[in-house]
Amino acid sequence: MTDSRRKFLLKSFSASSAAWLAANWPAEVAAAEKAQAMGAFTYFTREQAGEVDAMAAQIYPTTDTPGAREAQVVYFIDTALVTFAQDKQNIYAEGLKDLSSRTGGRPLATLSADQQIQILTAMEKTPFFKTVRDHTIMGMFASPQHGGNYKKIGWQQIGYDDSLNFRAPFGAYDKAEGTW
């Protein structure tokens, strides 16, 4: 794990939990990462993770190319809620209740795609939906080290080259021209 990644994970904890995390570092994060590798979650319950995963799969769907599910966005969000987006925990807690009332308590993923889209469209102005939308997109396009963008699926879809040492030509038009 890089030092910047470590600091990032530490940063948004309150003073007391930061101290706790520092004391338990790196065992705790290693455990969380291992849990993820085994399909377990750090913040969400299995049921919650299922609902968020279903939402993400509608926000950035699997089409003829992979979507949020293949990019493992739900793991990104799971980590987000105990790190930089800690202040969004209540929005998720309240929002998931709201979602459950709209689905009559049935898991979102068990409804037809049309029904899911209808329910989510009715929610799209809520802080919860907007937050999940943004987190899904961040999970698609943030560095894979944060849990989503599995195997750089998101980056590949928008043609993003993450190499830091890059040489001309940049794109199609300067390639044709050469230099200034």
Next chain:
Amino acid sequence: MKKYRPSEEVDFVVIGSGAAGGVMAKQLAQAGFSVVVMEQGAWGAYGHEQDYNKDELINRFPSEEDKLISDPKTQRNTFRRNANEKAVPGGHSYGCVVGGGTVTYGASSWRHLPYEFNEASKFGTMAGTGIADWPVSYEEIEPYYSQAEWEIGISGPNIKTPLIAPMSKPYPCRPLPLKSSGALIQKAAAKLNLTVTPNVAAIITEPYNGRSGCINCGACSGYGCQVKARSSSAVALLPYAVATGNCEIRVHSYVREIAVDGSGRATGVTYFDKANNNQEVFQKAKCVVLSANGTETPRLLLLSKSNRFQQGLANSSGLVGKYLMTGNGGGASGLFADPLNEYKGAVTGAAVLSYVPNDVKNRGFYGGGRMTARGQMSPMQYGLAGPHGAPSWGAGYKKALMEQANRRLTMVNFISQLPVESNMVDLDPDVKDAWGLPAMRITTTSHENDFKAMRFFIDRSVEILKAAGATQVWADEVNDSKGGAHARGTCRIGNDPKSSVANKYHRAHDVPNLFIVDGSSLVTGGRNHPTMTISALAYRCADHLVKAAKQGNVTI
């Protein structure tokens, strides 16, 4: 690094370590004076730049120590369009780290043109504005531009045209490479008869002064440079100041007041020492240099009230904080058939210079602008902003996002803005910052003339993108800025103490040992590319200050 005790009376305290503060610290320390630089931000990766983070998520949510830019939740500020409105929480921010805004800026480094120093006498004034001549001519400042360009490290085209200020020396580094933006705009220029050049940038393109050339990583504007190619104050100036053994950079030191004695001379600064529980510390100094930026500089003067200076320090003119110019914009975007990959390399790919000069007769407004072509968007930023003309989520979003990726080019324009007295920085009567001090309040609405200018540049942007062969083009809304890093004009220099805050050598008219040099010094705004002029003014100020101080007379 040399350390001074606060009780020790140093020759100079420099408040701020950015474009101006970096120059002042280096020049004063190299002349043998003792200098303490006060920086409210952290070190950043000063001296270990290879550790600058390139991860977009981490950059968006930096830890306290990794912050490079001020946080409006801490450096709280408020905004209103005019004095009749109640100000609301504002989003103004600025570079806040050793090196200031130069650590993360786009690095455009254009000189002002000669006629931008005497607009009042050359073109006349206009009702409702404070257009005035500078007390410095282009000829006087020209050698300092060259000095700044060569010491800091600037790359640019060496072309002779009336659209570029005449230079006594060429740029030290060759220009940034051609990108697709440049190729496309050149194509448009051939049809529309426009002058297009590479951008002039404080980014070195080849090894220079022991630093490496740009490697086009693309995590540029908003990020620290890991190879030291961006010629920030933190790599191009401050290390030389520190190397003299005369200069201490004191981080996490938030100055809340410039203190004065009974005779009206500055005696030092009071600051909150973050490392020490925000305890107040007083640093004694013979002379104070204020380079805190175009918004914090006037705020600090207004905060420095005393019996002698009840309207704030150096404010007998009542003009401290007035004539704020934050910059405004408006352009257009277009999509092209093939990938541009503009996200690699420096943010600005090309500059259109043809509309820099005034042409009131044909355009119906006073002023001009420098147009730039860019497409740089990092992955998360692109995804969150979303594709043009598409839903914000779902299959339609995804399809458009993939189709438009890397094919968007945007014209971002740097347009003149007129100084208007009612546009200002002052102290919010109700809101406090995280240190309990009155928050900065920004009041600004551009002059009617400038809205015409913005609309003109939006139309030109559409025209250029169409001529370049865009398959789809859309215009921006006019963007009358609410703040940001290009703030200028709030402590204007001038010969008359009634109509300016500091004299032509940046000495405050009211305080003999206080020098004010940064964006706030600019009398008129140029074409909204202020940094090179700030650097040149600082070199000129330092030159004069060193001569005067060596004669034991910093009061000039």
